[in-house]
Amino acid sequence: MNLTTKTVSNVEDLKHLVADYERFDAFAFDIETHANRKVRSMDALVTLPKGTSRTASARCPSCLRELPARRRVWCSDECRDAAKKDKPALDIMTNRVWSISLAGPGRCDVIPCGHPDPRFQLHRADVFAALEPLFFSDRRKINQNVGFDLLSIAQHYDGTIPPPPYADTMMLVFLLNENLWEYNLGKLSARYLGYVYSEKLGQEAYNADFEKAIRYSIIDAKMAWMLWWKLSPRIKRLGGLFDLEMDVLGVLMQMRRTGAYVDIEEFRRLWPELKRQRDKAEATAKALIGDDWPDDYEINLRSTQKLARYFYDVKGLRCPRLTDKGSRSVDAASLAVLAKRSPVAQAILEYREILKLLSTYIAGYIPHVDSDSRIRASFNQARAKTGRLSCSDPNLQNIPARHKETFEATMVRRLFVAPPGMVLIVADYSQIELRILAHQTRDPKLLSAYRTGLDLHTQTASLIWRTALDKVTSEQRSIAKNCNFNFAFEGGPQRVMEMSGIPKGEAQAVYDAWHRAYPGVKKWAKRVKRFCWDNGYVETLYGRKRRLPEIKSADWAERGYAERQAVNHPIQGTAADIAKIAIVQVHTALCDFTAHLTLQVHDEFVIEVAEDEVGEVLPLVQRAMEDIKLGSRPVLDVPLEVNINVGTDWAACK
DNA sequence: ATGGGTAGCGCG
DNA sequence: AAAGCGCGCTACCCAT
Numbered sequence: 001m002n003l004t005t006k007t008v009s010n011v012e013d014l015k016h017l018v019a020d021y022e023r024f025d026a027f028a029f030d031i032e033t034h035a036n037r038k039v040r041s042m043d044a045l046v047t048l049p050k051g052t053s054r055t056a057s058a059r060c061p062s063c064l065r066e067l068p069a070r071r072r073v074w075c076s077d078e079c080r081d082a083a084k085k086d087k088p089a090l091d092i093m094t095n096r097v098w099s100i101s102l103a104g105p106g107r108c109d110v111i112p113c114g115h116p117d118p119r120f121q122l123h124r125a126d127v128f129a130a131l132e133p134l135f136f137s138d139r140r141k142i143n144q145n146v147g148f149d150l151l152s153i154a155q156h157y158d159g160t161i162p163p164p165p166y167a168d169t170m171m172l173v174f175l176l177n178e179n180l181w182e183y184n185l186g187k188l189s190a191r192y193l194g195y196v197y198s199e200k201l202g203q204e205a206y207n208a209d210f211e212k213a214i215r216y217s218i219i220d221a222k223m224a225w226m227l228w229w230k231l232s233p234r235i236k237r238l239g240g241l242f243d244l245e246m247d248v249l250g251v252l253m254q255m256r257r258t259g260a261y262v263d264i265e266e267f268r269r270l271w272p273e274l275k276r277q278r279d280k281a282e283a284t285a286k287a288l289i290g291d292d293w294p295d296d297y298e299i300n301l302r303s304t305q306k307l308a309r310y311f312y313d314v315k316g317l318r319c320p321r322l323t324d325k326g327s328r329s330v331d332a333a334s335l336a337v338l339a340k341r342s343p344v345a346q347a348i349l350e351y352r353e354i355l356k357l358l359s360t361y362i363a364g365y366i367p368h369v370d371s372d373s374r375i376r377a378s379f380n381q382a383r384a385k386t387g388r389l390s391c392s393d394p395n396l397q398n399i400p401a402r403h404k405e406t407f408e409a410t411m412v413r414r415l416f417v418a419p420p421g422m423v424l425i426v427a428d429y430s431q432i433e434l435r436i437l438a439h440q441t442r443d444p445k446l447l448s449a450y451r452t453g454l455d456l457h458t459q460t461a462s463l464i465w466r467t468a469l470d471k472v473t474s475e476q477r478s479i480a481k482n483c484n485f486n487f488a489f490e491g492g493p494q495r496v497m498e499m500s501g502i503p504k505g506e507a508q509a510v511y512d513a514w515h516r517a518y519p520g521v522k523k524w525a526k527r528v529k530r531f532c533w534d535n536g537y538v539e540t541l542y543g544r545k546r547r548l549p550e551i552k553s554a555d556w557a558e559r560g561y562a563e564r565q566a567v568n569h570p571i572q573g574t575a576a577d578i579a580k581i582a583i584v585q586v587h588t589a590l591c592d593f594t595a596h597l598t599l600q601v602h603d604e605f606v607i608e609v610a611e612d613e614v615g616e617v618l619p620l621v622q623r624a625m626e627d628i629k630l631g632s633r634p635v636l637d638v639p640l641e642v643n644i645n646v647g648t649d650w651a652a653c654k
Numbered sequence: 655a656t657g658g659g660t661a662g663c664g665c666g
Numbered sequence: 667a668a669a670g671c672g673c674g675c676t677a678c679c680c681a682t
Binding site: 300302303304305306324325326355356359364380383384385386388389390391392393394395397398485486487488489490491492494495555556557558560561564565568569571572573576602 | 667668670671672674675678679
């Protein structure tokens with residue numbers, strides 16, 4: 001297919017172009033942007049000490065953060081990359097559009113509107129005004145990673161995101177084949193259209209000369225259109241999943257524009273405080289090491305290699321475990337063993353805890369906080385092969401939640417607060433994966449536990465040790481809980497032994513007892529593996545496929561891995577499907593209120609809501625999450641249960 | 655300087 | 667290579 005390409009450079013042509021595209025019921029588009037970091041940067045939040053000029057002080061030019069001692073130009077690789085690409089964290093709130101491309105049946109057009117070239121170009125504002133009837137219509141808007149472009153466009157329409165229907169070519173391809181290594185447009189074009197082109201210019205198109213920049217900026221719209229033209233007929237194979245994903249996309253765009261509100265003052269206060277604690281922990285460890293450290297290499301508590309040499313060569317301790325690649329492990333589990341003989345190991349453990357908190361969650365998050373005290377992370381739809389969302393820049397799905405012995409690790413969660421006049425709602429599914437397991441396996445005792453509202457972990461304990469339900473100790477329940485989460489997904493006795501600290505023989509007995517109690521689980525796992533071997537894939541209740549060709553591998557290790565993935569996918573993937581349906585329903589339920597979804601952590605939703613509306617919103621959210629249908633019937637044969645809490649910060653909603 | 659691999663670790 | 671699965675980020679280390 002050859003598309004006629006035109007460059008629009010006057011108002012008259014633009015009018016005609018819009019009139020032409022109004023005849024189509026779908027069109028592809030792509031925008032080119034360059035960064036305008038000033039607006040987003042921490043500038044507004046950083047108060048420089050009096051008398052220090054910005055150029056004179058050692059600050060990262062990207063985020064204006066004070067430079068760590070060892071860094072010379074940028075504070076982190078991220079900032080270095082950001083500066084180089086001129087695309088700092090692909091910021092949807094401040095990017096400047098310099099070119100808009102459109103593509104439809106038989107044609108594609110490019111509208112330059114802000115490339116630095118001196119020749120005449122239309123004004124951005126005029127272009128967006130002219131295009132409004134296209135973007136704000138029921139025409140399908142097609143693009144690769146369409147959410148990013150729609151969000152960048154929203155700036156020019158008072159923050160209003162263009163309405164559905166949408167079509168994301170990346171998402172479509174991901175549903176059709178989740179095993180490709182990369183999903184950028186260059187790879188997809190080569191694979192599905194046989195069209196190979198260089199994407200190299202992408203980063204510097206803005207700075208390239210005009211003709212080159214224009215030629216480049218039309219490619220993406222053109223390729224997206226052709227991919228859609230080629231692949232959209234396959235949507236009907238996907239059983240509604242593509243439509244679901246596009247609904248989810250609408251929610252994710254809203255979430256990203258809203259962002260998660262944080263207490264930036266507390267972040268900035270905690271930063272030096274944790275640095276002091278880290279330095280103290282480091283000094284403690286180094287004091288314990290004393291003269292034991294050989295002279296021939298520098299001491300570095302963060303170096304796994306050097307720690308291994310210290311513990312296993314210098315101190316001659318026995319190495320508890322090797323890493324995947326065969327080096328001597330010094331991970332937390334190993335250090336816990338070493339700690340019985342060496343106080344240094346304990347000191348390293350404590351140092352690591354504080355360092356993790358500091359570097360990942362405090363220092364790591366601060367550059368991501370926008371000037372309105374919100375973090376706008378990216379929730380990604382086309383990453384996790386089970387269909388889960390993932391989160392990046394920064395990842396807000398792995399913030400510490402569990403209590404540590406040494407100190408309060410939930411402190412970061414406490415910094416995610418309700419904005420003034422609002423409160424947070426945190427709603428999470430109770431044991432959703434085990435409920436799906438019950439449904440899938442049809443195991444009688446799993447089903448009955450959930451149907452009668454019995455505590456599953458307690459029931460498991462009573463079945464394993466043959467005791468009455470009311471005689472189960474909290475320790476037994478805790479071990480039983482570990483069993484439920486491990487054995488359900490092909491876990492062996494080894495792991496539970498480690499986690500619960502029970503001897504090997506007993507762990508084996510527990511393993512056997514568990515599978516005697518729930519015989520449906522092993523039988524089901526066997527069926528799933530067999531299905532996967534016969535068909536080359538497994539799928540969720542909603543038909544989300546996971547292709548696993550390695551299931552037939554002759555290599556037992558590789559095959560074993562595929563088998564565990566096969567058993568896991570129908571569980572984790574169905575939970576992901578349910579969460580995606582739920583997030584759309586919750587979002588719909590919230591639209592009449594001053595309320596926004598801000599975070600999703602797999603089975604947990606965080607919502608901010610006006611104080612005076614919380615009473616009304618709570619039951620709606622709960623219903624939206626519990627009432628999940630497959631066709632016209634409830635998706636599971638056991639009830640879905642949602643815990644829901646209200647508070648002023650995330651940690652308080654427990 | 656920059657990029658890739660490895661180890662480790664946070665979450666569900 | 668690998669005996670729960672699924673992610674993303676930080677730091678180190680070594681090669682270019």
